[in-house]
Amino acid sequence: MTRADFYRRDRSQHPVPLSPGYKSTVLRAPLRPLHSVEQSALERSGPALGNTALGPLDHDLIRNAAQGGDALGERIYVFGQVLDENARPVPNALIEIWQANAAGRYAHVKDGYLAPLDPNFSGCGRCVSDGEGRYLFRTIKPGPYPWPNNGSDWRPAHIHLSIFGEAFAQRLVTQLYFEGDPLIPLCPIVNTIPDPAAIDRLVARLDMRNQEPFDCLAYRFDIVLRGRRQTHFETRPEGA
Numbered sequence: 001m002t003r004a005d006f007y008r009r010d011r012s013q014h015p016v017p018l019s020p021g022y023k024s025t026v027l028r029a030p031l032r033p034l035h036s037v038e039q040s041a042l043e044r045s046g047p048a049l050g051n052t053a054l055g056p057l058d059h060d061l062i063r064n065a066a067q068g069g070d071a072l073g074e075r076i077y078v079f080g081q082v083l084d085e086n087a088r089p090v091p092n093a094l095i096e097i098w099q100a101n102a103a104g105r106y107a108h109v110k111d112g113y114l115a116p117l118d119p120n121f122s123g124c125g126r127c128v129s130d131g132e133g134r135y136l137f138r139t140i141k142p143g144p145y146p147w148p149n150n151g152s153d154w155r156p157a158h159i160h161l162s163i164f165g166e167a168f169a170q171r172l173v174t175q176l177y178f179e180g181d182p183l184i185p186l187c188p189i190v191n192t193i194p195d196p197a198a199i200d201r202l203v204a205r206l207d208m209r210n211q212e213p214f215d216c217l218a219y220r221f222d223i224v225l226r227g228r229r230q231t232h233f234e235t236r237p238e239g240a
Contacts, residue, residue, distance in 0.1 A: 012194065013194065013198040014194075014232075015192035015193050015194070016192060016194065017029040019188070019192040021150070021188040021191060022189055022191075022192050023149045025192070058125055058126050058127060059125055059126070059136060059137050060139075061097075061124070061139035061140065062075060062121075062138055062139060062140060064124075064125060065122035066120045067119050067120055068119070068120065069120055070120060071101070071118055071120045071121035072101075072102055072121070072140070073101065073102025073103075073118075073121075073140035073141060073143075074102065074140060074141040074217070075138070075216045075217075076138075076217050076219060077139075077211075077212065077217070077218040077219065078097075078136070078137045078139060078159065078218075078219050078221060079134070079136040079137070079207075079219075079220060079221075080134070080204075080222040081132065081133040081134050081222050081223070082135065082163065082222075082223045084225050084226065085224070085225070085227025085229075088133075089129075089131070089132045089133025089134070090129060090225060091130060091131045091132070093128065093135075093165065094127075094128050094163070094164040095126065095127055095129065095135050095161060095162070095163050095164075095223075096124070096125070096126040096161070096162040097137055098159075099123045099139070099158070100123060100142040100143060100145055101115075101118045101121045101140060101142065102121075102140050102141065102142065103115035103118070104142065104143030104145030104157075107121065107123050113145050113146070115143070115145065121140060123142075125139065141157060142157045142158065142159060143157060144181075144183055149188055150188070153187070153188055154183055154186070154187070155183070155187060156184045156186075157177065157178050157181055157183075158176060158178075159175060160174075160175045161174050161175065161176065161223070163223060163225075172225070172233040173233060174231055174232060175202065175234075176202055176203070177190070177202055177203050178204055178219060179204060179205050179206050179219070184203070198232050201224075201229065201230075202232060204219035204220060204221035205220050205221075206218070206219055207220045
């Protein structure tokens with residue numbers, strides 16, 4: 001990608017707030033035009049994030065909640081870079097992820113899906129990007145799951161990501177999908193995004209060069225904070 005690829009944000013790529021195919025938007029879509037509220041100086045300042053609160057296994061979801069063995073399922077790496085609109089790396093960004101287990105169930109009291117829980121898998125992890133903006137998680141590939149939208153729609157396998165800037169008020173939230181998943185074009189949530197190119201930027205690519213032989217496949221997902229090639233964010237569609 002060249003530097004020019006990152007400029008000129010296209011707001012037409014943003015989802016339409018009222019999307020009847022995604023049933024809950026009928027009840028929660030705003031009825032009046034939205035207003036952008038600029039962050040104050042307080043919101044743009046500390047506390048600064050760092051590595052001191054991270055444990056050695058925070059990035060390893062296969063083992064960070066283990067009670068008697070590794071988490072079950074297809075073992076994968078999810079890695080990439082956090083970049084700005086000039087393709088420059090963004091260091092020291094706190095990245096948190098949460099996801100369903102290999103059977104498609106979250107370790108959450110309100111998840112009533114009949115798939116089994118994995119006692120060795122919490123589905124949560126975090127890390128801080130390094131000096132080159134790089135991050136890495138070792139985890140289990142999540143399973144798809146049904147949800148009560150238009151009867152019983154299915155969500156593709158996905159991982160939620162939260163990216164923090166220099167303060168906790170500077171937070172972007174998105175989710176990644178996996179290359180080749182046939183459920184992606186069928187998902188009502190995905191289909192709220194009108195531009196196929198924007199959807200494509202939410203897909204993590206299989207990267208056999210970075211696999212761990214006889215252990216983990218690898219998927220690359222770069223996070224672009226703003227600009228024309230920006231990753232779509234749920235909390236702030238216009239990016240950082």
